[in-house]
Amino acid sequence: GTWREAMAxxxxxxxxxxxxxxxxxxxxAVLVIGFCIINKIARWVNARLxxxxxxxxxxxxxxxxSHPHAPAVSKTSSLEKVTETLDPTLVNFAVSTxxxxxxxxLLLCVFSMISVDVTTFLCxxxxxxxxxxxxxTSSLTNLVGGLMLLLFRPFVxxxxxxxxxxLGKVDKVHMFSTLLKTLDNKTIFIPNGLLIxxxxxxxxxxxxxxxxxxxxxxxxxxxxxxxxxxxxxxxxVPRILEEKKPVVLMSDLDYLGVELKVRCWTKSKDQIIARFxxxxxxVLALAQAGVPLARYFS
Numbered sequence: 001g002t003w004r005e006a007m008a009x010x011x012x013x014x015x016x017x018x019x020x021x022x023x024x025x026x027x028x029a030v031l032v033i034g035f036c037i038i039n040k041i042a043r044w045v046n047a048r049l050x051x052x053x054x055x056x057x058x059x060x061x062x063x064x065x066s067h068p069h070a071p072a073v074s075k076t077s078s079l080e081k082v083t084e085t086l087d088p089t090l091v092n093f094a095v096s097t098x099x100x101x102x103x104x105x106l107l108l109c110v111f112s113m114i115s116v117d118v119t120t121f122l123c124x125x126x127x128x129x130x131x132x133x134x135x136x137t138s139s140l141t142n143l144v145g146g147l148m149l150l151l152f153r154p155f156v157x158x159x160x161x162x163x164x165x166x167l168g169k170v171d172k173v174h175m176f177s178t179l180l181k182t183l184d185n186k187t188i189f190i191p192n193g194l195l196i197x198x199x200x201x202x203x204x205x206x207x208x209x210x211x212x213x214x215x216x217x218x219x220x221x222x223x224x225x226x227x228x229x230x231x232x233x234x235x236x237v238p239r240i241l242e243e244k245k246p247v248v249l250m251s252d253l254d255y256l257g258v259e260l261k262v263r264c265w266t267k268s269k270d271q272i273i274a275r276f277x278x279x280x281x282x283v284l285a286l287a288q289a290g291v292p293l294a295r296y297f298s
Contacts, residue, residue, distance in 0.1 A: 027113040034106040042099040049091040088157040089173045093150050096174045142176040145192030149173060159204040160268070163195060183272065208241065209268045211275050215282050216257045216294035223250070226260060226291045233285035234264050239274040241265045257294025 150173070155161050159170050161180070168182040178195055180188040203209060217226050227248045234246035244265035252259035262282060266274040286293060 023114050027110045030113065031106065031110045034110075035103065038099060038102045038106065041102065042095050045098055046091060046095045049086055049094060050088075052086050089153070089155075089170075090150060092157070092172050093146060093175065100175060139176060141193035142191045145194075145196040146173065146175050146178075148196050149178070149192060154200050155202050155205070159202055160271075161203065162201040164190060164198050166190070203271060204268045207268060208244070208265050209271050210263055210265050211271055211278065213262045213264075213275065213279050213282060214251065214259055215262065215286070216259045217286070218257050218292040218294050221258070221291045223258065225289065226258075226286065229285050229289045229291060230260060230262050230282055233281045234262050234278060237264070237274065237278050237281050239266050239270045239277060241267070259294075 149155075155170050157170050157172065161168070161170060163180075166180055166182065166188055168180040168186075168188065171179040171181045171187065173179075173192075175192075177189050177191050180190055182188065215230065217223075230248045231246055234240055234248075235242075240246060241264075246262060246264040249261050249263065250258060251261035262278065264274075264278060283293075
């Protein structure tokens with residue numbers, strides 16, 4: 001009797017599986033094709049948004065030569081509309097949002113095709129949402145964080161930033177997370193909720209930035225000579241801006257030696273390599289001038 005009941009149960013399972021197999025295959029095909037279509041739609045929207053013009057008002061200084069009757073000391077300015085493309089951060093956020101909504105609707109459609117009651121599914125999802133409320137709260141926090149990043153714009157794609165102890169360039173800004181690419185080509189996924197709670201240092205917001213390099217020289221070294229050598233060496237570094245002259249200051253004095261700080265300005269995009277070039281030029285210049293370095297660096 002037990003054997004016959006087991007066989008009957010297996011036959012019943014087989015019949016049920018065969019009965020839902022066509023619907024399941026159709027739903028699977030719709031899911032695969034739907035994801036391909038959504039990805040194509042996302043790429044199309046991304047391409048359209050990248051080409052969409054955006055206008056902003058900028059202050060334009062009038063050329064004195066264009067006003068021959070105006071006094072030489074007067075300076076006038078006017079507002080001018082400048083046409084640019086949409087910000088990449090805004091484009092990626094919009095594309096990822098559209099893709100997420102379309103995929104969610106596709107999943108609901110697929111569930112209905114395999115005789116899964118969508119209403120029941122939503123009720124179950126609501127109950128599970130209460131159970132995993134902490135996780136949902138975290139997701140909502142990340143979503144709100146993404147909206148705040150989009151609204152306040154503390155950085156855009158390509159900016160060099162330091163946040164949560166990480167230094168890198170902003171690669172992508174998504175709905176729930178931001179991708180940060182470090183200088184050694186590692187990718188860090190940072191939840192937007194954590195991002196907006198931490199202090200963000202943006203090294204690329206302004207076109208130029210100051211870099212400081214400390215060099216410690218021995219107590220027996222000629223201070224005036226060392227400052228002159230460092231100043232001349234800093235001026236000879238190609239990526240150091242000439243319009244903002246370098247400065248050499250004595251920043252510290254201890255039993256190890258005298259610490260000199262060289263302050264220079266460079267373009268924000270060149271700040272990483274400029275710092276290395278500047279440090280190398282300073283050390284080589286001191287060595288050629290016979291200025292002894294401190295035995296131990298502070």
